[in-house]
Amino acid sequence: MAYGAHPAPGGTAWRVRAPLAQAVWLCLFAGAGETRHAMARDGDDWTLTLPGDHAGVRYGYRAAGEWAPERGLWFDPAKLLVDPHAVALDRRFAYDPALSTFGVDTAPLVPKAVVPGPLPLVPPAPPVFAPGGLIYEVNVRAFTMLHPDVPQHQRGTVAALAHPAMLAHLRKLGVDAVELMPIVAWVDERHLPPLGLRNAWGYNPVAFMALDPGLCPGGVAELRETVATLRAHGIGTILDLVFNHTGESDAAGPILSLRGLDNQAYAHDTQGQLINDTGCGNTLDFAQPHVRAMTLDALRHFVSHAGVDGFRFDLAPVLARGPGFAADAPIFAEIAADPLLADRVLIAEPWDIGPGGYQLGQFPAPWLEWNDRFRDDARRFWRGDGGLGQLATRLAGSADMFGPCDTAPCRSVNFLAAHDGFTLADCVAYAVKHNHANGEDNRDGHDDNHSWNNGVEGPSDDPAALARxxxxxxxxxxxxxxxxxxxxxxxxxxxxxxxxxxxxxxAQDNALTWIDWERRDRDLEHFVAGLAAARATGDMARFPEDGQWLALDGAAMDAARWQDPATPGVAWQAPPDTRPGFRVSRSEGVSLG
Incomplete structure (x- = not known):
């Protein structure tokens, strides 16, 4: 029997993993009332079947056992626990110190899972997106909150992405797939509420399959309909998912789900202390088959019930740790062998903060990987302290990281800016970070951004600085x-x-991060649309061997020119009918074609 809540002959069945618990109760809620049902042990699991159709009923678990946090045992029957396999919640998570306090009943504080009704299956279809295309990274709430054409009731939700105004913008840019920053249910980090802040990005999940009720109030049906609408316009959907840690944080964090049911799902050192390869307080242990199985269950859920094209994995080396990173880790073969997942788009953020955590270029094909070397080398070149040879290597697909891509599609995901770090415009307007609004005295965030302010820090009316x-x-x-x-x-x-x-x-869920559609730079937007149109004229996933590098005067590039910092630029001439060539000039910028 599958985990979670499911229809069963004559009734509804529940299964949850809690191998070290001494007792587990299914708790059903109706109004303010709670009814507890003792579950039966089945190996490492606990099960229960109740007669009747319970679709729409709210539920949670309580587990009893030893309370010894110093030994990784967090059993407290006072804590209501969210089903790790829940597919719907009745409300959003909200942090409260009582969630960490032994003996305090948290049923009034914790969202309840909702027993699902029948979930339609999406007919199998290959992904719309293919390597070489344009991915558009989207924070759903920030992207839609201020758009004047989106109805007020729809702003900030997944459904808003399917609005005609949003679709028109995506088509104008030639977007091949939207990559949605986390939309599953998360909890605020405990230091944020006292500062009057809340998590705006979602990289602090609790339930891996339950969509956040604030972002996706219509649940999986809303996501499925939005994905289908985007697909009808030739746009794929990639979900950014976080399987490296959960919002239960470190030893002082809240008891919300896994910690109270199966804390051994988290990686521990030889002294029993939580390993923190994520910087978020805990790390899921992918050396354990049941952790990998839970992850695959979540991926299958979003493919089979929403039809998504693929996934971006936050801090992806964690998936291949056991405890050290291994390029042949079991998770890769398990995804590749799964009939629902084998053809999906898979994108790794190829670093975490654990030992040997930087693994760019080490994920197996056909995984794509975020290439921060492209970001850094491009910024440094145009700032004036980067080399032409390094930039050319990035333009050609970063063969030093991924090998040649003259035949197979290049696995590099090239980007200049992402959700984490400066926006692209801020990269050329600020030499240093300005994070005081985060309440941490500007200590948070990266210090080495390869950014520059072009003569004036921040907003400026100086025509020369603005032109630069x-x-x-x-x-x-x-x-x-x-x-x-x-x-x-x-x-x-x-x-x-x-x-x-x-x-x-x-932590800025406000006008600082909400996109100001009224004041956008339409000339720059038109310029980008032109770049997209030029790029679409060829296969940009490959770099043909029979092209040639030329100096701007038309002569062949030689070692001396590559190494001379005074070389003003370079051009690459593509073979006919393959892809557009390009020209890089330190004084004139970049042109395609």
């Missing part, structure tokens, strides 16, 4: 669209969105 910034933006964007591989553009960077120099705006 515009030229830099166009040069950077031209570099991105000329590059071999998949490219990623973060929503709003095509028209100069700013976060006022905040390079870690994860």
């Amino acid at each position: 910034r515009q030229a830099a933006l166009r040069a950077l964007l031209g570099t991105l669209f000329a590059s071999t591989g998949t490219i990623m553009l973060t929503a709003g960077d095509e028209f100069g969105r700013s976060q006022q120099g905040n390079n870690n705006a994860y």
Whole structure:
């Protein structure tokens, strides 16, 4: 029997894993009332079948056992626990100190899972997106909150992405897939509520399959309908999912789900302390088959019931740790062997903060990987302290990381900016971060951003500084669209969105991160649309061997020219009928074609 809540002959069945618990209760809620039903042990699991159709009924679990946090045992029957396999919740999570306090009943504080009714299956179809296309990274709430054409009741939700105004913008840019920042249910980090802040990004999940009721109030049906609408317009959907840790955080964190049921799902050191390879307080242990199985269950759920094209995996080396990263880790073979998942788009963020955590280029084909070397080398070149040879390597698909891509599609995902870090416009307007709004005295966020302010820090009316910034933006964007591989553009960077120099705006669910559609730079937006149109004229996933590098005067490039910092630029001439060539000039920027 599958985990979670499911119809069963003559009734409804529940199954949950809690191998070290001494007793587990299914708790059903009707209004303010709670009814507890003792579950039966079945090996490492606990099961119960009740007569009747319980679709729509709210539920949770309680588990009893030893309370010894120093030994990884967090059993407290006072804690209501969310089903790790829940597919719907009745409300959003809200942090409260009582969630960490032994003996305090948390039923009034914790969202209840909802027993699902029949979930229609999406007919199997290959992904719309293919390597080499344009991925558009979207924070659903920030992207839609201020759009004047989206109805007020729909703003900030997944459904808003299917609005005609949103679709028109995506088509104008030639977007091949939207990559949705986390939309499953998450909880705020415990330091945020006292600061009057809340998590705006969603990288702190509790339930891996339950969509956040604030972002997706219509549940999986809303996601399925939006995915189908996007697909009808030739646009795929990629979900950014977090399987590396949960919002239960470190030893002082809340008891919400796994911690109270199966804390051994988290990685521990030889002294029994939580391993923190994520920087978020805990790390899921993918050396354990049941952790991998839970992950695959979540992936299958979103393919079979929503029809998504694929997934981006946050801090993806964690998936291949056992405890050290292994390129042949079991999770890769298990995904490849799964008939629902084998053809999905898989994108790794190829780093975490654990030992040997930087693994760019080490994931197996056909995984795509975020390429931060492209970001850094492109920024450094146009800032003036990067080499032409390094930039050419990035433009050609980063063969030093991924090998040649003259035949197979390049696995590099090239980007200039992402949700984490400066926006693209801020990258050329701020030399240093300005994160004071986050309440951490500007200590948070990266310090080495390869950014520059073009003579004036922050907003400026200086015509010369503004002209330099515009030229830099166009040069950077031209570099991105000329590059071999998949490219990623973060929503709003095509028209100069700013976060006022905040390079870690994860806690700013407000006008700082909400996209200002009325004041966007329409000239820059039109420029990007032109780049997209030029890129679409060929296969940008490959870099043919029979092209040639030329100096700007038309002569062949030689070692001396590559190494001379005074070389003004370079051109690449593509073979006929393959893909557009490009020209890089330090004084004129980048042109395709």
